[in-house]
Amino acid sequence: xxxxxxxxxxxxxxxxxxxxxxxxxxxxxxxxxxxxxxxxxxxxxxxxxxxxxxxxxxxxxxxxxxxxxxxxxxxxxxxxxxxxxxxxxxxxxxxxxxxxxxxxxxxxxxxxxxxxxxxxxxxxxxxxxxxxxxxxxxxxxxxxxxxxxxxxxxxxxxxxxxxxxxxxxxxxxxxxxxxxxx
Amino acid sequence: xxxxxxxxxxxxxxxxxxxxxxxxxxxxxxxxxxxxxxxxxxxxxxxxxxxxxxxxxxxxxxxxxxxxxxxxxxxxxxxxxxxxxxxxxxxxxxxxxxxxxxxxxxxxxxxxxxxxxxxxxxxxxxxxxxxxxxxxxxxxxxxxxxxxxxxxxxxxxxxxxxxxxxxxxxxxxxxxxxxxxx
DNA sequence: GAAAATGCGGAGAGTTGACTTCGGTTACAA
DNA sequence: TTGTAACCGAAGTCAACTCTCCGCATTTTC
Numbered sequence: 110x111x112x113x114x115x116x117x118x119x120x121x122x123x124x125x126x127x128x129x130x131x132x133x134x135x136x137x138x139x140x141x142x143x144x145x146x147x148x149x150x151x152x153x154x155x156x157x158x159x160x161x162x163x164x165x166x167x168x169x170x171x172x173x174x175x176x177x178x179x180x181x182x183x184x185x186x187x188x189x190x191x192x193x194x195x196x197x198x199x200x201x202x203x204x205x206x207x208x209x210x211x212x213x214x215x216x217x218x219x220x221x222x223x224x225x226x227x228x229x230x231x232x233x234x235x236x237x238x239x240x241x242x243x244x245x246x247x248x249x250x251x252x253x254x255x256x257x258x259x260x261x262x263x264x265x266x267x268x269x270x271x272x273x274x275x276x277x278x279x280x281x282x283x284x285x286x287x288x289x290x291x
Numbered sequence: 292x293x294x295x296x297x298x299x300x301x302x303x304x305x306x307x308x309x310x311x312x313x314x315x316x317x318x319x320x321x322x323x324x325x326x327x328x329x330x331x332x333x334x335x336x337x338x339x340x341x342x343x344x345x346x347x348x349x350x351x352x353x354x355x356x357x358x359x360x361x362x363x364x365x366x367x368x369x370x371x372x373x374x375x376x377x378x379x380x381x382x383x384x385x386x387x388x389x390x391x392x393x394x395x396x397x398x399x400x401x402x403x404x405x406x407x408x409x410x411x412x413x414x415x416x417x418x419x420x421x422x423x424x425x426x427x428x429x430x431x432x433x434x435x436x437x438x439x440x441x442x443x444x445x446x447x448x449x450x451x452x453x454x455x456x457x458x459x460x461x462x463x464x465x466x467x468x469x470x471x472x473x
Numbered sequence: 474g475a476a477a478a479t480g481c482g483g484a485g486a487g488t489t490g491a492c493t494t495c496g497g498t499t500a501c502a503a
Numbered sequence: 504t505t506g507t508a509a510c511c512g513a514a515g516t517c518a519a520c521t522c523t524c525c526g527c528a529t530t531t532t533c
Contacts, residue, residue: 111530114480136520147482152522253454254461261447261461265439272435279436279443286468293500293509318490329512334492 118154120144125165137161163219170225173197177232187245190236195280198263199273230256247289258283300336302326307347319343345401352407355379359414369427372418377462380445381455412438429471440465 124144128135137158141148155161176196180189230252237255240246246255262283266276306326310317319340323330337343358378362371412434419437422428428437444465448458 111479113530117480137522138520141482148521149482149523150480153480156522158521250464251457251460253457254464257447257453257457257461258444258464259447261443261445262440263443264446265441265443271439275433275435275439278433279439282432282436282440282468283465284468285472286464286466290467295500296510299511319492320490323512330491331493331513332511335510338492340491 114154117144117146117150121146121151121154121161122164122168125161126168129162129165133162160219163222167221167225170222170229174225174229174232177229177236181232181235181239186236186239186243190240190245191284193233193236194259194262194284197259198266198280199276233259244289246287250287255287258287296336299326299328299332303328303333303336303343304346304350307343308350311344311347315344342401345404349403349407352404352411356407356411356414359411359418363414363417363421368418368421368425372422372427373466375415375418376441376444376466379441380448380462381458415441426471428469432469437469440469 121140121144125140128140128143137151138148140161141151144151151161155164177193180193183189233256234252237246237250237252241248241250262280265271265279271279303322303326307322310322310325319333320330322343323333326333333343337346359375362375365371415438416434419428419432419434423430423432444462447453447461453461
C-alpha cells in the first residue's frame with residue numbers, strides 16, 4: 110500500500126469521525142471536503158457510505174472498549190464501574206447516534222461493527238461483575254438491563270443538550286438504583 | 292371544508308402515524324399509498340413533509356399528556372406516577388424517534404409540537420409533584436433530571452428492541468433510584 | 474532519473490424523494 | 504337537475520446524493 114494512500118485513508122477516517130459526529134446523516138461530499146480529498150478517493154477507500162459509517166463506528170466502539178479494559182485493571186472496581194458509566198454518558202452520545210444511522214441506512218450493522226459492539230459489551234460486563242463482587246453494585250442487576258440503562262442514559266443526555274448539572278443529578282438517581290439496598 | 296376533504300385529512304394522519312411509527316424516514320409516497328390517496332392530496336393538507344411529521348408528533352404528545360392528566364386525578368399518586376412512567380417507556384418509543392426525525396429534518400421543532408411537548412412536560416411535572424408529596428418519590432429529585440431519565444429510559448428501551456423482561460428489570464433499577472432512601 | 478504502476482480528482486450517470494401542475498371528478502347549493 | 508367550485512390523482516420537475524469513469528499526478532523501483 111502506497112504511503113499517500115494510507116495517509117489519505119487516515120485523514121478520511123478522522124474527517125468522517127468529525128463530520129458524522131456532528132450530523133450522522135451528512136453527505137459523503139462533506140467528509141471529502143473536510144478531509145481535503147476528492148469524492149472518488151473516499152469511495153475508493155470505502156466503497157459504500159455504509160462501510161465508511163461502519164468504520165467510524167467500529168473505531169469508536171473499540172476505543173471505548175479499550176478504556177473499559179484499562180479501568181478494569183484498576184484496584185477500585187466500584188469506582189471504575191461508575192467512572193466508566195459516567196464517561197460513556199458524557200462522551201459517547203455521538204457514537205450511539207452513528208450506530209443508529211448505520212442501522213437505519215444499511216439495515217443491519219456490518220460484521221466489524223457487530224464484533225466491536227460485542228467486545229465493548231463484554232468489557233462492560235467484566236466491569237459490572239467486578240463491581241458486583243466488591244459490593245458496589247447490587248447483585249440482582251443483570252448485564253442486559255444495566256447495559257440498556259447505560260445506553261438509555263447516554264441517549265437521554267444527548268437528546269436535548271442536557272446541562273451538565275442536570276445530567277449529574279440524573280446519574281445520581283441512576284446510581285442510587287444500582288447500589289445494593291443498604 | 293368539504294366532508295371528503297376532512298375525511299381524507301384524517302385518513303392521512305392515521306396513515307402517517309402508522310408509517311412514520313415504523314420508520315420515521317419513510318417517504319411521503321408511502322403515507323399516500325397507505326392512506327389510499329394520491330401524493331398531491333397529502334401535500335395539499337400538509338404543505339411540507341415537516342408539517343406532516345409535526346402533526347403526527349403533536350398528536351402523540353397530546354395523547355400522552357391527556358393520559359397523564361387522567362392519571363393525575365387518581366387517588367394513588369405514587370402508583371399513577373410509576374404507571375405513567377412505564378407506559379411512556381413501553382409505548383412512546385416511536386414518538387421520540389419521530390421527534391428526532393423532525394429535528395433532524397426541519398432544524399427546530401414547529402410551534403405546535405413545541406407547545407405540545409411543553410404541555411406534556413407540565414402534566415408530568417404535576418404527576419411527579421404529587422408522587423413526591425405522598426412520599427412515593429424522593430423529594431430531592433427535580434423535574435429536569437427525572438424527565439431526562441424518562442426520555443433516556445424510553446430511548447434505551449427502543450434502541451435495540453429490548454425484550455419486555457429486560458425492560459422491566461431496567462425499570463426496577465430506575466424506580467429504586469427514584470424512591471426515597473428507606 | 475525514467476518507466477511502470479498505483480492513487481487522485483472532478484465531471485457525470487443514475488436514482489431517490491420532495492413538491493407542483495393539470496385534466497378529470499365529485500360534493501353541495503339553487 | 505345542473506352549475507360551479509373545490510378536490511383528487513397521475514405524471515412531471517427539480518434538487519440532492521451516492522457511486523463511476525477517465526485523464527492526470529505521484530510514488531516507487533530499478
